[in-house]
Amino acid sequence: MPTLIASVQRALRLLEAAGSHSEGAPAKQLAREAGLPLPTAYHLLRTLTHEGYLRRVRGVFVLGEAAARLAGGGLQQKRRSMILDSLAHFRDAVGAPVYFAVYREGEIEVVGVSDTPTSPACEEWADFRETGHAHAIGQCLLGQLDEKTRKDYYDRHPVEAITPYTVRDLRSLENRIGALGRMQPVIERQEYALGTICAAIPITAGDTVATMAISLPLHQEERLLYVVNRLQSEVGALLSTLSFSISI
Incomplete structure (x- = not known):
């Protein structure tokens, strides 16, 4: 369970980092801003993209529709x-x-x-x-x-x-x-x-x-x-x- 919680926390940090760049950011930059090792960041970015929380566009990651739904629900x-x-x-x-x-x-x-x-x-x-x-x-x-x-x-x-x-x-x-x-x-x-x-x-x-x-x-x-x-x-x-x- 602690490992699962830590993974969720890391994924949220990546989403926050991606959300701070309206034009998107590459994996290395997101990993650095989230304070994560690059291999860990790559793994989580692939998962978040697969689930629709992120989209990869021309080599950068931007928020996806699932993240927008989360934000809309909060609003x-x-x-x-x-x-x-x-x-x-x-x-x-x-x-x-x-x-x-x-x-x-x-x-x-x-x-x-x-x-x-x-x-x-x-x-x-x-x-x-x-x-x-x-x-x-x-x-x-x-x-x-x-x-x-x-x-x-x-x-x-x-x-x-x-x-x-x-x-x-x-x-x-x-x-x-x-x-x-x-x-x-x-x-x-x-x-x-x-x-x-x-x-x-x-x-x-x-x-x-x-x-x-x-x-x-x-x-x-x-x-x-x-x-x-x-x-x-x-x-x-x-x-x-x-x-x-x-x-x-």
């Missing part, structure tokens, strides 16, 4: 961590569960949720992606789309009542969406989950269609407007710390 994780940290901040600021969602590739995607044991998030008992007409998150995202894109969504996810309070037909839903102001919050009461009220605010950031939302138990309805207003006042800080051109 992806960092972005997700930033989102969750920000949502936790807003959760504490407004005293309610906070959600962040986007409309991407034709579907509603809840990117992150932050809640607490004493103030839990709404349980996803019906797939959020298929029931956008029934919850504030979906209605807010759909309201930011053009008519053609919304129609595509409705064709794949028809409007139907999932609680006694859900909007019952497409015409009623479109009338509601059409009556919304450009940056007006969307509020729904028990349309997705009985005993729960939700509100969502649109997020404008380039081409990204996004929303932040909160949920409350029905008996706390008197807090709703305060919580929504507080969330709106805090959103500017989120936009200043995160990029919403997120590829998660």
